[in-house]
Amino acid sequence: MIGRLLRSTTTEFLVGCRLEDVQHLPFGALVKMPWWGALDRSGMVYGLVAWMHIPEGSMARQVAVQPITPGILQDQRATVEPVEVRVLVVGYESQGEISHLLPPHPPEPMAAMHLCEEDEVVAFTSAGRLGYLRHVLQAGGDIPVPELLAAHLRQARLAHEARGQRDWVHRAVQRVIHLLRDDPPRLFWTLDALSDALPQSFTLEEAVP
Amino acid sequence: MDEVLGYVLGGSLQEGLTVRLQIPPQDIQEGAFVVMDAPGWRFFGVVTDVALRTTHPRYVENETPDLNPVLTRMLRRSTLYVTATVLPVRMMELPPDPNQDPEGYQRFLDEVHRGARDLPRPIPVKTIPPHFAPVRLADQGDVDEIFGKEKEGKTFVIGYTREQGHAVRLRLDEFIKRSAGVFGATGTGKSFLTRILLAGIMHHDVASVLLFDMHNEYAYDRQDPDRGVLIEGFKTHFPGRVRVVGLGPAATIQGRAPDYNLMIPSSEITPEDIELLTHELDLTDTAPVVLHALHQEFGSAWFERFRAMRPGAQEEYEDDNGRVRTRPAPDSVEAWAKEAGIHQGSAAALHRKLRRLFSKEYIVPHPPVNAVQQIIDDLLQGLHVVLSFGRYETDLDYLLVTNILTRKVREAWVQMTEEHRSRGEAGEPRPLVVVVEEAHKLLNRDMAVQTIFSTIAREMRKYYVTLLIVDQRPSQIYDEVMSQLGTRICGWLGDEDDIRAVLAGLANRDALRGMLARLEPREEALVMGWGVPLPIVVRTRRYDRRFWKDLMGEAGFGPGPGVDDINEVLFG
Numbered sequence: 001m002i003g004r005l006l007r008s009t010t011t012e013f014l015v016g017c018r019l020e021d022v023q024h025l026p027f028g029a030l031v032k033m034p035w036w037g038a039l040d041r042s043g044m045v046y047g048l049v050a051w052m053h054i055p056e057g058s059m060a061r062q063v064a065v066q067p068i069t070p071g072i073l074q075d076q077r078a079t080v081e082p083v084e085v086r087v088l089v090v091g092y093e094s095q096g097e098i099s100h101l102l103p104p105h106p107p108e109p110m111a112a113m114h115l116c117e118e119d120e121v122v123a124f125t126s127a128g129r130l131g132y133l134r135h136v137l138q139a140g141g142d143i144p145v146p147e148l149l150a151a152h153l154r155q156a157r158l159a160h161e162a163r164g165q166r167d168w169v170h171r172a173v174q175r176v177i178h179l180l181r182d183d184p185p186r187l188f189w190t191l192d193a194l195s196d197a198l199p200q201s202f203t204l205e206e207a208v209p
Numbered sequence: 210m211d212e213v214l215g216y217v218l219g220g221s222l223q224e225g226l227t228v229r230l231q232i233p234p235q236d237i238q239e240g241a242f243v244v245m246d247a248p249g250w251r252f253f254g255v256v257t258d259v260a261l262r263t264t265h266p267r268y269v270e271n272e273t274p275d276l277n278p279v280l281t282r283m284l285r286r287s288t289l290y291v292t293a294t295v296l297p298v299r300m301m302e303l304p305p306d307p308n309q310d311p312e313g314y315q316r317f318l319d320e321v322h323r324g325a326r327d328l329p330r331p332i333p334v335k336t337i338p339p340h341f342a343p344v345r346l347a348d349q350g351d352v353d354e355i356f357g358k359e360k361e362g363k364t365f366v367i368g369y370t371r372e373q374g375h376a377v378r379l380r381l382d383e384f385i386k387r388s389a390g391v392f393g394a395t396g397t398g399k400s401f402l403t404r405i406l407l408a409g410i411m412h413h414d415v416a417s418v419l420l421f422d423m424h425n426e427y428a429y430d431r432q433d434p435d436r437g438v439l440i441e442g443f444k445t446h447f448p449g450r451v452r453v454v455g456l457g458p459a460a461t462i463q464g465r466a467p468d469y470n471l472m473i474p475s476s477e478i479t480p481e482d483i484e485l486l487t488h489e490l491d492l493t494d495t496a497p498v499v500l501h502a503l504h505q506e507f508g509s510a511w512f513e514r515f516r517a518m519r520p521g522a523q524e525e526y527e528d529d530n531g532r533v534r535t536r537p538a539p540d541s542v543e544a545w546a547k548e549a550g551i552h553q554g555s556a557a558a559l560h561r562k563l564r565r566l567f568s569k570e571y572i573v574p575h576p577p578v579n580a581v582q583q584i585i586d587d588l589l590q591g592l593h594v595v596l597s598f599g600r601y602e603t604d605l606d607y608l609l610v611t612n613i614l615t616r617k618v619r620e621a622w623v624q625m626t627e628e629h630r631s632r633g634e635a636g637e638p639r640p641l642v643v644v645v646e647e648a649h650k651l652l653n654r655d656m657a658v659q660t661i662f663s664t665i666a667r668e669m670r671k672y673y674v675t676l677l678i679v680d681q682r683p684s685q686i687y688d689e690v691m692s693q694l695g696t697r698i699c700g701w702l703g704d705e706d707d708i709r710a711v712l713a714g715l716a717n718r719d720a721l722r723g724m725l726a727r728l729e730p731r732e733e734a735l736v737m738g739w740g741v742p743l744p745i746v747v748r749t750r751r752y753d754r755r756f757w758k759d760l761m762g763e764a765g766f767g768p769g770p771g772v773d774d775i776n777e778v779l780f781g
Contacts, residue, residue, distance in 0.1 A: 173280060177287045184267035191284060195277040202279050 001112040003085060005033060008106035011089050011135070013047065015113050016082035025049055028151025030116040030124060031087055033107045043094040045103045046116070046124055047087035048136065048152055050143045055081040087113070088139050088148070090132040091124065098124055100131035118159040125156050126168060130175040137179055137190075146190040149176065150197035157198075169198070215293065217245060217342040222297065225257055225720070226337060228344045230291040234259050240724045240735070240746030241372050242347040242355075243295055247338040251301045253331060253347070253355055255744060257720035258294035295344065296720050298743045299331040299355060331355055331742060349375045355742050356380070365409035367698075368734065368747030377736070377747045381409055384696055385416045385640050387740050388666045388676040390648075392683045392711050393700025398731055400426065400646075401752040402698060403679050404443075407644065411447050411593055412760055416640035416675075418593040419584070419618060421611045423602065423646050428453040428595045429463040438753070443595060446757055451593045454584060456610060457571040460599035467597060469583060472576035475516070476509040477613055483563070485612060485659050489605045490562045495555035502549045513574050516567045518542045520560045565605060581614065585621045591639055604650055611651060615643055616661045619674055626672045638673040648678035649685035657687035666693040684710040695740025700749075701728040715739070 002025055003017030013033070017025065025031070027049055035045040057080040063072050092103035116124065125132070136152065139145050153172055160168040173194060180187035214237060220226035226245075230237065241256040263269050268288040276284070305313030320326045331354060347355075347370070357364035357378040364378040384406075391406070393399040404427065410416055420427055428451070429442040442463075443451045455467035480500035487496065503511040522538035537543035537553075546556035566572065584594050596614070598606055618641070625638040645651060645662060657663040665676050667689070678694070680686060684706035692714035699711050708725050712718045715737060721744055725735050728746065737744035750756055 170283070173283055174287065177284055181264050181288055184265050184271070187284075188267075188271065191276055191280050195275065195280055198277050198280070200277075202277055 002031070002115055003082070003113045005107050005109055005111045005113065006084070007109070010102055010106060011139075012050075013045075013087050013089065013107060015085040015087055017085050017113075019054065019077055019080055019083055022052065022054070022083050022085075025052075025085065025115060026151070026155070027052065028148055028155055030090075030121050030152070030156075031113050032093075032116055032120070033087075033111045033113045035092060035103050035105055035107045035111075043092060043103075045089060045092045045107050046098075046132075047089045048148060049085060050088040050139060050148050051086035053084040053086075055084070085113075086143070088135060088143065090135045091127075093124075098127035100128050100134075102135070118162065121156055121159045122163055122165070125172075126160070126165070130172055133172065133175050134179060137176070146193035149190060150193040153194060154197040169202075213343045213345055214243065215344050217295075217338055217340060217344060218292065219340070220294070220337065222334065222337055225294040225296045226254065228293045228295050230259075230293055232291075234261070234291045237293060237346075238371055238746075239727060240744075242352065242370055242743065242745055243344050244347050244351050245295070245297070245338040245342045245344050246303075247342045249303055250336075250338070251303050252297050252334065252338045252342075253299040253301070253351065253743060254295040254297040254334075255720070255724075256293050257296045257717075257723065260292050260294070262290050262292050264288045264290075293344075294720075296717055297334040297337055300334045300336070301331040301354065302329040304329065346372055347375065348373075352377055356745075363413040363415050365413060366750060367405065367409075367736065368749040371733070371746050371748055374748070377745060379406075379409070379696075379736075379741075381413050381415045384740065385410065385642050385675055386670045387695025388678070388690075388693055389696040389698070389738075389740065390683070390691070390694045390711075391677065391679045391698045392702065392707070393681065393734070394703050394707075394730075395681050396730070397700030398734075398749065399679060399681065399700055402700065402734060402749055403644070403646075403677070404440075404752050405750050405756065406677070406698075407443070408446070408756070408760055410642060411443065411450065414591070416642045417588040417591055418642050418644060419588060419615075420593070420595045420644040421607070421646060422595050422597045423607050425462050425597045425599065428467070428597055429465055431463055440752070441754070441757060443593065446761070447593065450591075451595060452584075452587050454580065454594055454596045456596065456598050456601050456606070457569075460597070462597040462599060469578070469580060471580040471584070471596060471610075471614075472571050472573050472578075473581070473610065473613060474576055474579075475512040475572050475574050477581070477617065478512045478572070478609075480504045480511075481659065482609060482613055483566075485656060486566075486605060486608055488655070489608060490565065492562060493555070493558060495552065496559050496562075499546075499551055499556050499559045502551050506549060512572070515542075515560065515563070518545060518560065520557050566609070569601075569606070571601065571606075571610075581617050584614065585618055588618065588641055589621070589625075589639060607647070608650060608656075611645065612660050612662075615665070618643070619661055619665060619672065622672045622674050640670075641674045642677050643674060644677045644679065646679045648676075648680040649682050652678065652686045652690050654685075654687050657690055663687060663690050666690045683707050686710065688713050695738050696736070697738040698734050698736050699725060699728075700734045701730045702726075712737075717744075 002021050003015040006014045006016045029049045030046060031049060032044040032046050035043045057076045089102055091100040136149050137145060153169060157169040176190060180190060214232055215228045215230040218227045218229050237256060239256055243254050243256060245252040304317045307314040321328055352375045357380045363381045365381050366376045367379045368377050370377060391399055391403050407418055410418060422428060427442060428444050430439055430445050433440045444453055453462060453467040454469055454471050455462055456471050458470055460467060460470055483500055484497055503515055507514040519540055520542040522541035523535040524538040525533050525535050528534050542556050542560045543553045546553040587594055622638055622641060629637055651660050651662050662676060665674050691710055697711055702708050702725060708722055712721050721737060724746055728735060732749050733746060734749050735746050
């Protein structure tokens with residue numbers, strides 16, 4: 001367990017998280033949480049960590065201009081309010097079946113959020129036809145979509161490649177190009193971010209299907 | 210063979226269909242013959258354009274130098290594509306698929322057997338295939354469906370499709386029903402193409418051929434100066450069926466004696482024949498008046514009588530006062546002119562200008578044999594006549610002789626046709642194809658109204674005589690004549706005017722113009738016109754030893770070597 005749900009909508013939820021746990025929760029990571037209303041409580045909502053906000057500590061302004069001692073840092077950590085983590089909903093699982101549509105209901109309040117294991121990342125991202133990328137590209141507000149996508153693809157690519165699925169990232173990039181092709185400025189912006197996320201050695205040996 | 214090239218995206222009957230290609234542009238060429246299948250119908254069309262497209266102009270305007278090269282490539286693959294414009298030309302109803310709808314198929318077969326419906330045939334296109342109809346290159350079956358099958362009637366391979374080398378056939382019996390033209394700039398293989406066509410016509414015996422061989426090329430074998438190979442003549446391959454006629458007495462053609470010589474009786478020359486030579490003889494405006502006066506007075510003997518007159522001849526006489534004076538001699542041109550009320554100067558000028566004709570050895574009062582009739586008889590018997598001009602290679606000879614001879618031949622055919630029609634006899638006149646090289650000399654704007662050839666072109670098949678005109682300058686040919694040509698086979702043409710002329714009167718000229726302008730300079734031709742079902746670019750057959758071997762071995766309907774041929778080979 002890495003945090004609990006504070007509030008939610010159909011497309012996004014806000015999770016409270018302890019400061020020391022944030023280091024296990026990278027930007028772009030796939031997380032999951034049981035969804036409210038699943039009859040057998042086995043259903044999961046999946047989301048990507050899209051935004052994190054660390055609130056200001058109670059004494060922060062006073063101590064910020066003074067010499068910092070380990071004690072002060074410890075106090076700060078102990079007294080700071082929970083970190084707010086915005087999670088972008090990308091799909092759900094019900095009765096063992098993964099869907100890249102939005103869940104029927106948002107998660108239950110105070111539901112526990114978990115970081116997905118690599119196997120789960122691979123299972124979720126290779127289900128269906130990469131439809132969940134739609135939700136990422138449609139994310140609004142202040143979520144930096146190209147960066148989020150780049151961070152997610154980098155993590156997911158490593159998980160897939162560790163399992164020998166080298167063409168997954170090609171399919172994902174192809175899907176992104178397809179979804180954004182009618183909006184060249186956004187597509188160029190996104191591909192620019194993806195260029196930074198892919199290693200120089202990235203080749204086209206594994207042809208796109 | 211069945212590989213799908215792409216899918217129909219849109220378009221119209223008028224402007225052609227847009228097809229998104231799945232193959233690179235270099236794998237398809239303008240003029241390619243393609244097939245599009247829709248439920249119940251198959252459409253046949255021609256690629257008239259290939260275009261590079263993008264889903265958004267930004268994708269080609271913006272360079273993306275900093276992107277990962279793989280991403281750049283993937284981006285291009287998704288946003289850049291190729292389309293082809295396909296002109297739909299024919300469509301054909303498809304019977305139900307026997308695998309999917311056996312009952313429907315059986316019903317279809319029953320209806321055909323009962324005669325309730327015809328077997329589907331390609332018809333001119335009246336609609337278009339739906340969106341996303343798959344497009345593929347035509348296979349041999351499709352080409353045969355449109356142009357004719359080997360076993361069906363008198364068909365003849367004229368060349369091969371450019372992409373896949375499928376044989377393209379010409380239905381010869383249809384071909385000769387209308388006048389046709391072979392065009393192409395000098396050196397594009399026009400005369401070889403003509404040879405190939407004529408060999409097909411002769412071999413399949415669909416018509417008699419009268420060939421005016423201005424440069425003595427067609428009858429006997431000769432060495433090709435360009436390629437250093439032997440070009441075989443028609444006499445070599447159809448010894449018993451081809452008569453070589455030499456113009457003038459003691460003519461030799463390629464060093465060989467012709468079958469017989471053509472001498473033209475001067476009585477066959479009409480004033481109109483001379484008027485036709487106005488340009489060649491540099492006749493003045495007064496010439497027709499003099500000619501008609503001559504004809505009126507002497508009838509068909511006018512030429513001989515005029516030839517015999519002595520221009521400027523004087524005689525002396527004593528006048529009433531006993532002085533010796535001179536006056537035009539009674540046999541002088543001037544004396545006749547005075548008598549006939551014609552300006553003496555005009556008559557003398559005409560006589561002077563006709564001297565070029567008077568000195569022609571092939572114009573005689575009474576030829577020893579009636580070679581004109583012999584030619585007509587030979588043609589009637591199904592033989593082919595190659596008239597070689599021997600040493601008479603000037604335009605003057607060509608214009609005069611072709612016109613007189615063709616007129617006589619046509620008169621014979623007209624008479625035969627009238628008899629056949631009025632008496633309803635079974636014996637239809639045998640079709641005749643008159644081959645005219647350098648046709649613009651006879652069919653140019655000034656001349657066409659006067660020559661017999663434009664009459665033949667206009668009459669089409671009414672009297673079973675059609676023209677095969679061969680020319681490198683179609684723009685010089687009278688457009689009324691051009692528009693009558695059913696089949697036009699055209700090699701590369703450089704001149705814009707010539708291209709326009711060849712396409713005169715055809716639908717979809719713009720599309721054809723592009724195809725024509727980009728033909729290979731040799732051994733490629735565009736076959737088009739309302740005589741052919743679909744305009745198509747072909748790699749033409751080569752006229753060589755192999756051609757003859759293939760032709761003679763072709764499962765044709767033509768007669769094999771006849772008794773005449775065998776006799777000729779054995780006994781010379």
